[in-house]
Amino acid sequence: xxxxxxxxxxxxxxxxxxxxxxxxxxxxxxxxxxxxxxxxxxxxxxxxxxxxxxxxxxxxxxxxxxxxxxxxxxxxxxxxxxxxxxxxxxxxxxxxxxxxxxxxxxxxxxxxxxxxxxxxxxxxxxxxxxxxxxxxxxxxxxxxxxxxxxxxxxxxxxxxxxxxxxxxxxxxxxxxxxxxxxxxxxxxxxxxxxxxxxxxxxxxxxxxxxxxxxxxxxxxxxxxxxxxxxxxxxxxxxxxxxxxxxxxxxxxxxxxxxxxxxxxxxxxxxxxxxxxxxxxxxxxxxxxxxxxxxxxxxxxxxxxxxxxxxxxxxxxxxxxxxxxxxxxx
Numbered sequence: 486x487x488x489x490x491x492x493x494x495x496x497x498x499x500x501x502x503x504x505x506x507x508x509x510x511x512x513x514x515x516x517x518x519x520x521x522x523x524x525x526x527x528x529x530x531x532x533x534x535x536x537x538x539x540x541x542x543x544x545x546x547x548x549x550x551x552x553x554x555x556x557x558x559x560x561x562x563x564x565x566x567x568x569x570x571x572x573x574x575x576x577x578x579x580x581x582x583x584x585x586x587x588x589x590x591x592x593x594x595x596x597x598x599x600x601x602x603x604x605x606x607x608x609x610x611x612x613x614x615x616x617x618x619x620x621x622x623x624x625x626x627x628x629x630x631x632x633x634x635x636x637x638x639x640x641x642x643x644x645x646x647x648x649x650x651x652x653x654x655x656x657x658x659x660x661x662x663x664x665x666x667x668x669x670x671x672x673x674x675x676x677x678x679x680x681x682x683x684x685x686x687x688x689x690x691x692x693x694x695x696x697x698x699x700x701x702x703x704x705x706x707x708x709x710x711x712x713x714x715x716x717x718x719x720x721x722x723x724x725x726x727x728x729x730x731x732x733x734x735x736x737x738x739x740x741x742x743x744x745x746x747x748x749x750x751x752x753x754x755x756x757x758x759x760x761x762x763x764x765x766x767x768x769x770x771x772x773x774x775x776x777x778x779x780x781x782x783x784x785x786x787x788x789x790x791x792x793x794x795x796x797x798x799x800x801x802x803x804x805x806x807x808x809x810x811x812x813x814x
Contacts, residue, residue, distance in 0.1 A: 530653035537776040538566040555581030588688040588712040594657040595697040597710035616665040649734030652678040679750040687771040688713035767801035775811040
């Protein structure tokens with residue numbers, strides 16, 4: 486920048502510090518203070534770790550909090566919600582994300598989607614966003630994990646890789662200019678999902694976690710997509726892994742995982758595994774009904790609470806049962 490512009494910016498910052506203002510980026514933010522400019526501690530409002538607020542509900546009045554989207558500062562210096570949604574806090578920035586907002590997506594998000602149609606050298610995938618995401622043929626793993634340039638024969642066999650209606654897990658690679666997402670599955674942990682159950686919840690209820698693919702203690706694998714799509718399936722039995730190790734299989738890891746996935750898809754889910762999957766799915770529905778964050782710990786807590794109360798999986802979807810399960814877990 487021009488030296489004169491730096492001088493003007495420095496004078497503005499000095500003047501702001503004398504007035505008790507704090508600068509963030511190019512904007513100016515006033516710290517929240519009480520009457521007479523004195524600092525105020527936490528007030529009787531909604532704690533910042535709460536889940537859902539309604540318009541006009543006070544959030545907090547701590548020193549240095551910055552108002553983000555979905556909030557405003559009233560005459561008393563209180564941070565108030567302007568929309569109904571979930572509170573999110575990043576350092577000192579507080580925002581409220583509407584619960585009915587569609588998924589927008591960020592680079593690196595792990596999502597679950599459904600193939601809607603097949604185009605030239607790409608799949609169009611529904612991930613709950615404003616526009617369908619795109620999955621290029623060059624962004625998927627070939628059978629056996631073969632690394633080579635995609636040919637015209639691969640394009641003709643696209644339906645054998647992923648067909649319309651298939652469920653898949655993927656990662657957001659980039660965001661296009663029109664706001665649509667570009668996905669890729671060039672990893673052994675992504676790809677087609679089979680032999681399980683899908684549950685959809687608002688994307689605002691799924692926080693960012695270190696691991697979105699987890700194995701729950703009740704023998705169920707869960708893929709919790711950041712877009713609010715949650716997939717449950719039976720965990721791969723230890724006997725299958727032990728069998729591969731006992732045989733001394735020296736095949737590449739990609740071929741071993743591909744073989745386990747094919748065996749998992751071809752093996753029917755027995756009654757006990759099906760009951761565990763349905764109970765986990767209903768636990769997510771109960772959390773969504775009460776606007777609770779969907780995390781592996783919360784799912785396991787509701788699951789255990791339903792067993793303690795002796796509830797059948799079909800009884801967990803009643804309104805009274807959801808209140809008891811998600812409210813007490």
